[in-house]
Amino acid sequence: MLLSVENLSKSYPGPEGPVPVLRGVDLQVQAGATLALRGESGSGKSTLLHLVGGLDRADGGRIVIDGQEVTALDDAGRAALRRETIGIIFQQFNLIPSLTVAANIAFQARLAGRHDATRAAELAEALGLTEQLDKYPEQLSGGQQQRVAIARALAARPALVLADEPTGNLDEDTAAVVMDQMLSLVTETGAALMMVTHSPDLAGRLGRQLHLRQGRLA
Ligand SMILES: Nc1ncnc2c1ncn2[C@@H]1O[C@H](COP(=O)(O)OP(=O)(O)OP(=O)(O)O)[C@@H](O)[C@H]1O
Numbered sequence: 001m002l003l004s005v006e007n008l009s010k011s012y013p014g015p016e017g018p019v020p021v022l023r024g025v026d027l028q029v030q031a032g033a034t035l036a037l038r039g040e041s042g043s044g045k046s047t048l049l050h051l052v053g054g055l056d057r058a059d060g061g062r063i064v065i066d067g068q069e070v071t072a073l074d075d076a077g078r079a080a081l082r083r084e085t086i087g088i089i090f091q092q093f094n095l096i097p098s099l100t101v102a103a104n105i106a107f108q109a110r111l112a113g114r115h116d117a118t119r120a121a122e123l124a125e126a127l128g129l130t131e132q133l134d135k136y137p138e139q140l141s142g143g144q145q146q147r148v149a150i151a152r153a154l155a156a157r158p159a160l161v162l163a164d165e166p167t168g169n170l171d172e173d174t175a176a177v178v179m180d181q182m183l184s185l186v187t188e189t190g191a192a193l194m195m196v197t198h199s200p201d202l203a204g205r206l207g208r209q210l211h212l213r214q215g216r217l218a
Contacts, residue, residue: 001064002159002192003029003052008061009215010047021047023215025061031159034186034193036203039212045196046164048212052194053088053162054078066159083111087153087191089163089182094149095137101148102133108156115155123151127181143174150182154189161186163195
């Protein structure tokens, strides 16, 4: 099993004490599987993705990725896991403004020790970025920046891709194109994908759909 989540809990502080968001989430994802994560606004989808990605710490429960217990790792251990195993594609693209598109795409792969210029060029081509490689992020449209973020995540050949509404701030047509590209590249790479989406159409294209309700997955 690539990802195993057991009885995961997380609360945030509120004015009248801790407010529980996740109340015992269980989830298993096999290598190469694709999963849509749905649920109302505020149901905890982003929180779950952040915990799985090691960006925040759970209050209780266990997350195991590729045999490593994320919930037992310290900050450095979680950073290493993110570098080597996980690709993160969130709405805030987090591109590095001082680096060209080409360098942004290579960045994650270099950190993981898996940079391959041919592969990076193939990804740029597949995502329609060949003409943009020497530009800087601020010179790109939102859709183009989104594609760079996708290329950067996939160039590092992660076993698990976490995507949080990756096309949420694009127009419908651009979102559909970017999503098609992302899904076919994820399939081609053999990565598992866990994606938060509000779109039933998009969710229907993934292998499995789960809903977060009242802090649990069903
Ligand atoms: N850092 C934080 N501090 C306090 N409360 C938080 C924090 N992050 C999230 N929350 C609260 O936790 C709940 C779940 O938030 P989360 O962002 O995980 O939901 P979501 O399902 O991703 O929502 P959306 O679909 O609107 O993005 C919300 O009520 C939110 O206000």
